[in-house]
Amino acid sequence: MTWPIGEIDDLRRLRVLAAAIPGAMYVETDLPARFDDVWQVLGDLERALPGLVPDVRSVRVTEQHGERFRAMIRGRSGLRAPFDGILRPGWCLMQSRFVSFGIAVAPDGDGTRLGYMSGFRFPGMRILGPLLVPANRLLGRVVVRRFITRFDRDGDSGGRPM
């Protein structure tokens, strides 16, 4: 006998991770570009993340083994930190000793649905998490605006019109 099984997309997976990480910020938005075009940009972490992810000035991938990689990220404050990550089409997770973030994208009609998550890895986040809600809301709006602006600009420069 065979039993049917439903799928669960990467946005749902990222929602799960965000819900499980105390104090994590999670936002979703629609991007006016096709999935392949979006991932062509986001999949190139060294070029894509600076300007999209808050406080990331540069990214240098130092090791890569299949979906796993290690990268050195330099922030606008000048601080550097090694990040471990997982990267595959539509899915990117990264974490350092103190910070973690994730990006998930999935096709949605002619556009793309984006999920973005970030959080701190400090002890006590379960208690501090609720205090971060207002800041997370603000940060979420900033991140959404950056992603939408990035793909609007790609459209203006010859990409698929909105």
Added chain:
Amino acid sequence: MLDDQRAESATAGPVRVPDATIRSAQRGDLIALHDLLEAITPYVRRLCWPIALQDAPDATQETLIVVLRKLGTLREPAALFGWVRVIAVREAVRVARQSSRTAPAELIELPAPDDPALTADIRDVLNRLSPEHRAVLTLRDLEGLDERAAGEMLGVPAGTVRSRLFRARESFRRAWRTEGGDR
């Protein structure tokens, strides 16, 4: 919805998750949480679909959230999949019951594991059962639990489950024989 679903073997068992991965995930390591999700999601989907049907993606998501949030309470890594199974079945039943799209019918027919109707169209059979009875059927046929164990997992008295299943099975067989005789 059904077009997005694929059939997989019911015999595909859960994969082994290294203890170190579970311990790291319990400490909030994002990469370990990812690895854990990769390992348990197929199993959770396999349990949630037959119970929650159209709401299976929501049930799967809710199950995984509960699993990760309560992961710190899992003391013995070897017990992972049994623990996940309890959560998955309960969440699937809860989500299916809450859904306005689900209209649980009184259980009047539940096929035996070797009944040809299950092979013919299991989705149709499942659609005609309440979430609780879909859960019993799933636990019995997919997980190999007897009705008593399935009833305990669902918080239903074993005797009640057994008698309902017995009556349901007889009812189903009569209906099946009648239909077969007409052909």
